[in-house]
Amino acid sequence: MYIFIINPKAGNGRASRIFSRLKKSKLYQSLDCIYYYTSYPGHALEIARRFSIEPNGKSIIVIGGDGTIHEVVNGLGSVQIPVGFIPGGSGNDFARGIGAYDHPKTLFERFLRTEDRESFWIGDYQLNHNQPNKYVNSIGFGFDAQIVHKANHSLYKKALNSIRLGKLTYIVALIQVLIDFKPMDIELEIDREKYSIKKCWMVTIANHPYYGGGMKIIPKAINQPEKIPILIIHNISKWKVLALFLTVFKGTHVKFKEVEILEASQLTIGSHLDMYVQIDGETTTCRTAKIKKNNIPLSIIGTKSE
Numbered sequence: 001m002y003i004f005i006i007n008p009k010a011g012n013g014r015a016s017r018i019f020s021r022l023k024k025s026k027l028y029q030s031l032d033c034i035y036y037y038t039s040y041p042g043h044a045l046e047i048a049r050r051f052s053i054e055p056n057g058k059s060i061i062v063i064g065g066d067g068t069i070h071e072v073v074n075g076l077g078s079v080q081i082p083v084g085f086i087p088g089g090s091g092n093d094f095a096r097g098i099g100a101y102d103h104p105k106t107l108f109e110r111f112l113r114t115e116d117r118e119s120f121w122i123g124d125y126q127l128n129h130n131q132p133n134k135y136v137n138s139i140g141f142g143f144d145a146q147i148v149h150k151a152n153h154s155l156y157k158k159a160l161n162s163i164r165l166g167k168l169t170y171i172v173a174l175i176q177v178l179i180d181f182k183p184m185d186i187e188l189e190i191d192r193e194k195y196s197i198k199k200c201w202m203v204t205i206a207n208h209p210y211y212g213g214g215m216k217i218i219p220k221a222i223n224q225p226e227k228i229p230i231l232i233i234h235n236i237s238k239w240k241v242l243a244l245f246l247t248v249f250k251g252t253h254v255k256f257k258e259v260e261i262l263e264a265s266q267l268t269i270g271s272h273l274d275m276y277v278q279i280d281g282e283t284t285t286c287r288t289a290k291i292k293k294n295n296i297p298l299s300i301i302g303t304k305s306e
């Protein structure tokens with residue numbers, strides 16, 4: 001049985017429009033399926049959790065953005081129900097990361113045609129000493145998280161999204177945050193080695209290269225078990241940060257001497273002050289965090305065209 005989870009708010013209604021079209025197809029009408037539109041934040045998580053109790057013979061098809069797949073993955077916990085993803089959000093980095101950035105109809109037909117499953121290695125994070133959760137794309141501390149926070153709480157985000165200029169939201173927020181940003185003094189523990197980093201702008205851990213709607217934050221990040229790719233930016237001037245963000249779309253920012261790329265199996269980050277943190281595009285604050293790969297991968301349907 002196929003369970004469709006559609007976020008009607010994703011991509012300003014794009015996910016809903018995609019599903020309305022798929023629903024009219026003969027292929028959809030021939031399926032044993034059930035569908036749910038999410039009604040509030042957290043609803044996709046609840047639906048996925050409900051089906052994870054009896055997973056046999058079920059597949060979930062998510063139509064939404066990064067926030068929706070984040071919820072579904074957290075709702076599934078350690079239960080492996082195959083998941084197909086049709087990007088219907090505004091950023092859609094997860095779709096780029098798993099190689100599912102195709103036309104919705106093509107993806108839908110592929111899900112039904114193939115028995116192939118790909119493992120996608122998601123990450124675990126624990127903020128302060130709270131309950132651990134999962135991230136699908138990235139988790140970032142500092143400057144980038146503050147930009148996402150500013151953008152998500154701005155009045156201009158909705159207006160710019162509605163005229164398909166969503167990317168401008170982050171550029172406006174970047175300039176606003178840059179004006180007063182104070183770099184952080186942080187403690188990192190990377191695979192049991194301790195480092196004190198002064199004037200740190202950001203630390204980002206990613207499961208694949210894509211971020212912020214197509215930027216290549218860690219261009220060579222490979223999705224694999226156990227290893228987490230890490231980017232650290234520190235000791236950089238404000239002007240250089242602007243130059244750096246112009247190059248991040250191509251991924252050439254990694255050439256700046258203030259940018260370090262590492263790989264580890266576990267990272268702990270700590271600060272005496274609250275740090276902004278973004279997890280798959282949602283923000284909060286914390287003083288400590290632990291990050292590693294989850295031992296159980298997400299089982300993804302039909303990411304590769306034959």
Ligand SMILES: Nc1ncnc2c1ncn2[C@@H]1O[C@H](COP(=O)(O)OP(=O)(O)OP(=O)(O)O)[C@@H](O)[C@H]1O
Nearest residue numbers: 010011038039040041065066067068089090091092
């Ligand atoms: N009916 C609803 N009303 C309001 N919010 C909802 C509803 N259903 C889901 N949500 C919330 O909408 C948020 C945004 O969804 P999502 O991230 O999938 O779309 P997006 O922001 O357009 O895409 P992207 O994250 O790829 O840019 C999710 O965090 C989810 O909790």
